[in-house]
Amino acid sequence: MYALIDVNNCFVSCERLFRPDLRNKPVVVLSNNDGNVVARSNEVKALGIKMGVPLFQIKHLVKKHNIHVFSSNYELYGDISERIMTIIEQFSPNMQIYSIDEAFIGLQGFDYFNLNELAQKIKNEIWKQIGMPVCVGLAPTKTLCKVANRIAKKYPQLNGTYVIDSEEKRIKALKWLRVEDVWGISSGFIKRMEFKNIKSAYDFTLLDDFWTKKHLSIVGLKLKQELQGTDCIKIDDMAIKKSIACTRSFDVMVTELEELKKRIANYTAHASIKLRKQKSDCNSILIFLQTNPFRKELPQYYNKIIITFPYATSSSITLIKKAIQGIEYLYKDGYQFKKAGIVLMNFTPSENKQIVLFNEEPIKHIPLMKVMDRINNTIGNNTVRIGSQGFDKVFKMKQEFRSNRYTTRFSELIQLKV
């Protein structure tokens, strides 16, 4: 058996933690630049406001229903998430953090436990220690856990937990769930199944294996078997990432290359810190640049380049140099740019670094980065930086409605003192 612990309306619940007066009131949290709705309270869901709609399209509803609006505050959400994960970790040595608000744990060896009691205990512990509401779904496969969790969320009388531990419960749950709500089934798959007249998740499990594999690939077949109760997706320690990205839409249109270079340098610095934190090096970086696709009346441009180097590095200096080469190559005069970003790729562990004969990177970068990270960790982000990052506010964003950094202000305070 596995358990899936999933925070209810995560970002909204984080905001409510420090604004208890907003419980039972309609609340939304927005994406960067206050663009789209990325989290909704139950009250907002009930109004029919969909995930991902742009704020400007629902301005009238915000006013009419007195919806409380927050800009995203990822520092806060990340910190709350970490605390929740620490509690979950205590229930099983076998854990996979799936996203900022979800984690699976493996329950091998829990045969003699009352699983529903265990689920309640996890839920109550997180509520008691942190004040965040979660639902817990238990089942023999991860995909069925997702189903169980959905049921736990949907029916309040279950008190936030549900266990699928019999064939009857499995079939009942799958007949209840619409196929488009199955984890891993999206519009592409639905389209390919159109003529099969499949309505429920249960209908999906009746498909022929051969047909499923042929049209929905191994992914679809695994999904089907998972729903049938065969464990196909193992717990996977996702602690080491395979790529690290930093991309941003700009608060304003940018036309100058110098401005783009500065922004790209900051994105790269940000990503390289994450890279060093997980003790990886990379040997390629993708850089992209694009205009605003919503402004169809303006000339459009999108381009990307992948720069690969014959050695692996995590040096901000080297990576920023490559990123700037990339943006210089991509830049075109006469366009108004709205978005840019970088992705670090092809990781190797730092400790068994391959020695390269013609490495162009000075060996001094390694201790230098260590010192830089240590200073920035203790005194505050960006206290020491690479010259090309400039000295402007680092990630300029429209954030009209941001809450306080309630839990992570420590470094800011020290910075003020300095």
Next chain:
DNA sequence: TCTGGGGTCCTAGGACCC
């Protein structure tokens, strides 16, 4: 006027090999 960010996995096809 205003439209997010960060990931994973799979596959087809190209470029090689003998």
Next chain:
DNA sequence: TCTGGGGTCCTAGGACCC
């Protein structure tokens, strides 16, 4: 005029997730 068979590895792009 006729032109084989069987592999591996890599990569870009697609599809999916939260």
